[in-house]
Amino acid sequence: MNRRSFLGGAAAVAAAAPAARIAAAVSTPRATDICGCDPFLGQSTSGQAARADAFRDLSSGLKVTDLKVFGVSLTPDSDRPYVFVKLETNQGLVGWGEGTLEGKAKAAMSCIEDFRDFVVGKDPLQVEHHWQSMYVHSFYRAGPVMGSAISGIDQALWDLRGKALNVPVYQLLGGPYDPRGVRGYYHAENARTDEDLAKLKETALQEGVSCFKIGLPDQDYEWIETNAKITRAVKHMQRMREKLGDSIDIAVDFHAKTSPSVAAVIVKEVEPLHLLFVEEPCPPENVQAMGRVASRSTTPIATGERLVAAYGCRELIEMGIVDILQTDINHVGGVTGLWKVAAMANISNVSMAPHACEGPIGGLATLHVDSAMPNFVIQEICSFVKPGDKERIWAEWFGFPPMRMVNGRFPLPTKPGLGFELTEASLSKYPFGGSKPMARVFHQDGSVGEW
Amino acid sequence: MISVVERRKALLAMGQREPIAPGADGPHAISDVRAFRVAQSPPGSSYVVLQVRTQSGLAGYGECKEFSSPDLTATREVAMGRPASAYETLRPLVPQNAQAAIDMALLDILGKATKAPVYRVLGGPTRNKARAIVRLSGTSDDEIEKDLQKQLASGFAAFLVPIPTPAARNQGSAYIQAGVARFKAMRAAAPDADFAFECSDQLTPSDTATLAAAVESMHPLWFDAPCPVSNLSTLRKITDETVVPMGFGRDIANPGTFQDLLRGGMVDLLRPDMLVHGITGIRRLAAMAETYYVAVAPWHAAGPIATAAALQVAASIPNFFIAQLPNSGAGSATPQAGFFELPKGPGLGVDVDEKALERNQIV
Numbered sequence: 056m057n058r059r060s061f062l063g064g065a066a067a068v069a070a071a072a073p074a075a076r077i078a079a080a081v082s083t084p085r086a087t088d089i090c091g092c093d094p095f096l097g098q099s100t101s102g103q104a105a106r107a108d109a110f111r112d113l114s115s116g117l118k119v120t121d122l123k124v125f126g127v128s129l130t131p132d133s134d135r136p137y138v139f140v141k142l143e144t145n146q147g148l149v150g151w152g153e154g155t156l157e158g159k160a161k162a163a164m165s166c167i168e169d170f171r172d173f174v175v176g177k178d179p180l181q182v183e184h185h186w187q188s189m190y191v192h193s194f195y196r197a198g199p200v201m202g203s204a205i206s207g208i209d210q211a212l213w214d215l216r217g218k219a220l221n222v223p224v225y226q227l228l229g230g231p232y233d234p235r236g237v238r239g240y241y242h243a244e245n246a247r248t249d250e251d252l253a254k255l256k257e258t259a260l261q262e263g264v265s266c267f268k269i270g271l272p273d274q275d276y277e278w279i280e281t282n283a284k285i286t287r288a289v290k291h292m293q294r295m296r297e298k299l300g301d302s303i304d305i306a307v308d309f310h311a312k313t314s315p316s317v318a319a320v321i322v323k324e325v326e327p328l329h330l331l332f333v334e335e336p337c338p339p340e341n342v343q344a345m346g347r348v349a350s351r352s353t354t355p356i357a358t359g360e361r362l363v364a365a366y367g368c369r370e371l372i373e374m375g376i377v378d379i380l381q382t383d384i385n386h387v388g389g390v391t392g393l394w395k396v397a398a399m400a401n402i403s404n405v406s407m408a409p410h411a412c413e414g415p416i417g418g419l420a421t422l423h424v425d426s427a428m429p430n431f432v433i434q435e436i437c438s439f440v441k442p443g444d445k446e447r448i449w450a451e452w453f454g455f456p457p458m459r460m461v462n463g464r465f466p467l468p469t470k471p472g473l474g475f476e477l478t479e480a481s482l483s484k485y486p487f488g489g490s491k492p493m494a495r496v497f498h499q500d501g502s503v504g505e506w
Numbered sequence: 507m508i509s510v511v512e513r514r515k516a517l518l519a520m521g522q523r524e525p526i527a528p529g530a531d532g533p534h535a536i537s538d539v540r541a542f543r544v545a546q547s548p549p550g551s552s553y554v555v556l557q558v559r560t561q562s563g564l565a566g567y568g569e570c571k572e573f574s575s576p577d578l579t580a581t582r583e584v585a586m587g588r589p590a591s592a593y594e595t596l597r598p599l600v601p602q603n604a605q606a607a608i609d610m611a612l613l614d615i616l617g618k619a620t621k622a623p624v625y626r627v628l629g630g631p632t633r634n635k636a637r638a639i640v641r642l643s644g645t646s647d648d649e650i651e652k653d654l655q656k657q658l659a660s661g662f663a664a665f666l667v668p669i670p671t672p673a674a675r676n677q678g679s680a681y682i683q684a685g686v687a688r689f690k691a692m693r694a695a696a697p698d699a700d701f702a703f704e705c706s707d708q709l710t711p712s713d714t715a716t717l718a719a720a721v722e723s724m725h726p727l728w729f730d731a732p733c734p735v736s737n738l739s740t741l742r743k744i745t746d747e748t749v750v751p752m753g754f755g756r757d758i759a760n761p762g763t764f765q766d767l768l769r770g771g772m773v774d775l776l777r778p779d780m781l782v783h784g785i786t787g788i789r790r791l792a793a794m795a796e797t798y799y800v801a802v803a804p805w806h807a808a809g810p811i812a813t814a815a816a817l818q819v820a821a822s823i824p825n826f827f828i829a830q831l832p833n834s835g836a837g838s839a840t841p842q843a844g845f846f847e848l849p850k851g852p853g854l855g856v857d858v859d860e861k862a863l864e865r866n867q868i869v
Contacts, residue, residue: 109634110631110634112634113631113634113848113850115622115626180622180626180629181629181630181631181632182629183628183629183630183632183822183823183824184629184630184631184632184824186629187632187824213629216629220620220621220622220626220627221620222591222616222619222620226589226591226592226616227616227627227628228594229591229592229593229594229595229597229612229786230592230594230595231592231595232594232595365793365794365796365797366796366797368797369797369798373769391629394793395793395796398789398790398793398794399790399793399794399797401790402761402762402764402765402790402791402794403762403765427594427595429594429598
């Protein structure tokens with residue numbers, strides 16, 4: 056079966072205009088003979104409007120009337136201004152989503168604008184259809200900019216659908232597995248001294264927090280590492296286990312600072328610590344290289360925060376490299392993308408521990424999906440046990456503290472849609488400060504290192 | 507891998523730790539589960555309709571194959587009082603043979619509660635109609651052609667044609683020629699129609715490849731269920747030796763087997779059974795199949811509820827190919843120019859005559 060011949064109407068219509076101009080004598084354009092590009096005048100999209108009302112008879116009556124994009128910088132020099140999407144409708148309902156892309160805010164915002172015609176004027180309840188159209192009709196597949204843009208719009212569409220049908224998104228997904236909420240972890244990187252760690256353990260036990268994530272102790276790692284730095288990394292993790300005890304889970308984010316060669320040495324040596332997982336032991340492009348780390352140790356390997364769509368995770372699952380997938384609802388393709396990754400992972404008994412280091416909308420959106428995953432382990436939030444300014448601002452926006460755990464779990468938002476109200480006015484106190492690069496790490500000799 | 511039983515126990519224990527917060531999950535708590543046997547010919551192909559009722563007065567329906575009194579007790583035990591919207595989380599708790607039916611029934615309720623067709627609950631519609639296919643009946647070329655004319659007149663444009671019944675394993679030239687002749691006869695009788703060969707597990711992998719290669723140039727849509735899915739290494743030779751698309755899945759219960767077929771490049775069309783995987787199970791398979799650019803065409807041999815559920819799947823996934831009516835014709839809508847209309851009513855979009863079912867209630 057020829058995929059192209061399946062495109063049927065859409066391809067034929069798109070190709071019709073240039074064909075008619077080039078060879079007026081041809082009455083029936085032969086779609087499969089032409090690429091759709093007009094070599095003289097550029098690509099024509101005339102005729103595609105005719106397809107727009109293909110769903111007229113099945114419309115829900117709700118229509119998107121406007122798409123707004125907001126860049127929100129909590130501080131003027133923030134490297135990760137939040138990118139929020141707001142969809143307005145003909146019935147007064149609004150949907151919010153998040154497409155924050157660290158270091159590339161303007162690119163994500165601009166890509167969201169590129170998708171304006173994909174949703175404005177359309178029935179927002181058809182999220183799967185719009186997702187496909189944004190992904191497939193972009194021709195160039197995936198990538199973090201497009202992934203984040205689709206994620207923002209997708210979340211806003213799910214928010215609208217929940218509100219239109221008057222149910223929280225987790226109910227549309229058939230959840231929750233655990234009505235008490237979604238198990239989560241905080242970061243522990245600000246605990247430095249033994250006293251800090253003793254206090255952290257005490258607070259954790261009091262508040263029911265069951266897991267922390269730490270990083271590697273050094274800023275940068277070379278292609279091959281020295282005894283001193285390898286030992287420091289191993290001792291860092293050993294000390295953490297010693298101070299936090301066995302009943303608190305520890306995850307270690309390598310942040311792809313290490314090469315697979317260096318990671319393999321460390322990961323093997325910390326096997327006896329039974330970490331919950333080691334995250335991104337090397338960069339994500341070369342799946343086989345990560346496989347080299349994974350296959351040489353029993354320590355579970357987690358990865359996926361930089362991956363887009365289920366397509367981006369297929370090989371990791373297929374090759375048996377990943378134990379825990381960490382796709383991020385703000386990059387993977389929103390609720391739709393995250394759900395599909397979890398569905399596919401579940402078939403291979405691979406677990407899910409979604410990443411979330413951006414704003415509160417994506418954070419709340421991910422809880423809905425988490426609660427309906429049979430293979431869910433734990434949810435990240437880039438916060439500490441003690442809330443800071445960021446958490447204060449979030450609470451100010453929403454009127455409740457989003458992404459703060461109660462007894463070790465994030466409570467599920469139970470209102471319709473993603474479960475919150477947000478006003479444009481509350482965001483205006485934090486104007487967009489522009490794209491700012493993420494941390495740039497250099498080795499001792501000035502060469503470029505992984506962050 | 508945790509066994510199904512262990513997993514069920516673990517989930518059960520988790521779910522029972524704390525009651526659902528009252529009001530948090532809406533008024534649609536499950537208040538009753540009933541089951542009704544539906545006889546169908548041939549004997550042995552009967553199925554069961556499961557009915558789930560809520561305190562709010564809604565009823566949802568699903569279909570499953572086998573369902574006993576102990577199954578009913580076990581299902582009631584875990585379902586009563588739970589929110590009907592929990593189609594995902596209740597599914598692993600009920601006996602395995604009822605999981606697909608519970609899934610359909612709860613989605614039916616969720617749709618009715620939100621006054622939306624199931625595909626809208628799930629983010630569709632992804633299409634505005636569903637390509638249709640029907641199996642032709644008969645054993646001789648003449649009989650099959652007669653049925654073809656009848657079904658053409660009723661609006662179908664794609665047909666599953668039974669292969670000539672093989673007399674033995676590893677056929678010779680006469681059998682292959684009979685297969686080619688049958689396909690040619692169909693094409694001659696309806697030049698604009700499309701045909702898939704329905705093999706019903708009757709061929710060996712080697713016969714499949716040979717017969718498929720012989721009809722390759724006539725472009726069959728696909729070969730359906732050519733042989734049982736057992737040793738995947740022997741199946742591999744089929745798609746190694748022919749480019750005719752292969753459809754597998756009627757007898758596959760383990761989703762992992764679909765994954766193995768996909769990663770081995772051995773399947774071109776997934777044919778999961780609606781009564782085994784339900785709407786949600788098939789959506790999960792579809793999400794995985796999407797990453798291999800492979801489509802899904804749900805299959806079942808039961809009744810109109812499963813047919814409606816299959817159309818809901820069709821309109822909620824991107825990679826749907828074709829909807830097949832069960833051989834009984836149950837739930838038969840007439841297609842228009844080869845396509846079924848999508849149901850528009852809330853839930854699954856079927857009206858069930860409760861009175862007619864009640865005579866065969868399972869107690």
